[in-house]
Amino acid sequence: MKSSITAILLVVSLHSVAQVAFEGKGHTVDSLNTPNGQNYLVLSHFHQSIAFTEEKGGKAASSDVFSTQEITFDSQVWKVLTFPDWLGEKGMISPIGFTEDGVLYNQVTFDRGMHYGKVKYLSQGKEETVEIPFLKNKSPMQSGCISRDGRYMILSLEANNTYGVEDLYIVKKKADGSWDRAKNLGFQLNTEFQEITPFLAEDNRTLFFATNGRGGQGSFDLFYTVRQDDSWRNWSEPKNLGPQINTTGSETSFGFIDGNEWAYYVSSQDSDGYGDIMRIKFKEEIEADTVQVEEQPMVEAGNEPTDPSTIVLKVVDAETNEALSAEMIIGSEKRIGANGIFEIDSLSGEEIELKSLGYLPKVLLLDEQLKTGENEIPLASVAKGSVITLEHVLFQRGTANMVEGSEKELNLVVEVLNDNPNIKILLKGHTDNTGDPVKNVQLSEARVKAAKAYILSQGISAFRVSGKGYGGNQPIASNEKEETRKLNRRVEFEVVED
Incomplete structure (x- = not known):
């Protein structure tokens, strides 16, 4: 068949009259599987290559991130990259995807009671860490994918703002080629359980992933969903790929190359608990749903017409x-x-x-x-490094006595600390530059102590809140006029750990 699978998925996305469908059931790709077990499968759009983690592969030398071999099946020669599993050494490694010149992969290490997740890139023998601001993964697992056009990475990790354990996050490439911070894809996809091994189709809208948080045939089942707008947080109801793929075992790592008749995935069914690489053929003719939907102009969610008086x-x-x-x-x-x-x-x-x-x-x-x-x-985001001004935490002139009502905004800080138990903050007090500079520092420190005392009185550990007064040394506006000088008289907090 060689017809475009992405075209089929666009029909699913835009007209809701078709479905992802398969012929028969999945079967093992024997030439790729070993008794050690396979996981975290990704395919290359650029060349005939496939990569996966070998589940009992031990640890490779630092100069050898993966091993390479050539395997022939379907009369085609595939370049196979096998990444070692480090679980026996309190860490793991898994491929994310290919670029024209290299391969991206996840690396999780364990040190002093904490897991640390990174994204790395290997090209022409040169290895580097991909800089993603404030990236933090507390889980021993990390998986992901990169879009065909290289503009998006979707990662599965456990950060401070997850809905449960591992959640799915979007990382966007900026115009200058650097990567933005990871952002949660929202509660429509993520559950209190695990969402792992994402795969983004070439349309950049259709997302496949595995989860154990939505019921199904077994432990992890494979689902797909369609992005409804550009927020990356509004998705169609995730749909189970069905019993042709999902079993009482664990199914993960679904993926395909556009134009190829086969989809690939990993299943632990009948494999002694370890993963085997499977494949299944897409159905060439996909029947429409019984209810036809009349084509309408597409309106992004949240932009529907509303009563003008609303x-x-x-x-x-x-x-x-x-x-x-x-x-x-x-x-x-x-x-x-x-x-x-x-x-x-x-x-x-x-x-x-x-x-x-x-x-x-x-x-x-x-x-x-x-x-x-x-x-x-x-x-305002409370990611590490964020500095947020508490505009409504006010003090009586020349004193550290808070104006009545200031506690309302401090209560929001308490709420953030309760909702994000790993966050630590630094309260920072500032004045304008009028008066004695030494007394200004003393006044700003006294005000910080008052704000901190209130936060601690609400049950927050003193270990999580520190404070410092800066007087008039860090203005954010001109001190020449009162209308701008007043902006310098402020209390703010900086997130120093998340």
Whole structure:
């Protein structure tokens, strides 16, 4: 068949009248499998290559990240890269994917009671660490994939803002060629259990992954989902690939090369608990669903027309302006907005809280400050290195006595610390440059101590909160005029560990 599988997946994505379908059941690729077991399978779009981790492969020499051999099947010669499994040495290694000139892979090491995850790149014998800001993985496992065009990596790891154990994260390549920080793909995909071995189809919208958090045939089952907009947090309901692939064993590492009739994956069924590489043929003619859907202009989720008199809140990342999967709390009522969109019928004068995992929550009053139509609500990330000004933590002039109401914003800091138990913060106090510089430092330190004392009084460990006063030494605005000088009188916190 050689027809485009991506074209089929685009039909699934845009028209919802087709499904991913297979002929028969999966069977082993005997020439690739060994008694040691295989896992973390990836295929190359650039050349006839395949890579996987050998589950009992031991540790390779540092100069030999993987072994290479050539294997013939289907009258084609495949270059096979075998990565060693380091589990016996408290670590692991797994391929992510190929570029034209090299291969990306995960490396997890264990030291002093902690796991450390990295992404590395090997090309023409030169090995380097891929710089991903604030990347942190607490799990002994890390898997991932890279898109066909090299613009996106999707990683499975356990960070501080996971919904459970390993979650799926998107890492985007920026215009200058560097990589942005990893961002959680949201609760529509990630569960309190494990989501691993992602594979992004060539359309950059259809995502396959394995999870043990959605029921199914056995332990890990393979699912697919379709991205609904550019937020990377709004997905179609994940769909099980079905009993032709999924068994009572564990199925992971699904992947295919566009235009090839075969899909490949790993299964532990009938393999003594270790993985075997399997393959299954795509169905050449995929029947449409019984209910035909009339083609309509495509509208991205969250951009549907609304009543012009409705108040719309859109929760976004304060730095990137990307929509966030968020929760809105009004009294005892909670609402979930997968794409960060909430509609409110009236300005009732009530307080609402908007929160997203890994961000400082924000409390708003439903009053005349909001307008009909869309209101963007930016939330500040609490990733390591973030510095957030507490605009509503105020003090009586010349003293360390907090103005009544300041505790509301400090309560949000307490909430972040409770929701992210590994975060440690540094409270930083600042003044303007008027008056005695020494007294300004002393005043800023006293104010930091007051803010810290309140946070600790809410049950937060003193080990997680430190503080320092800087006086007027770190202005963020001009001290020439009062309207800008007042911006320098502030309390902020920096995330020093996440």
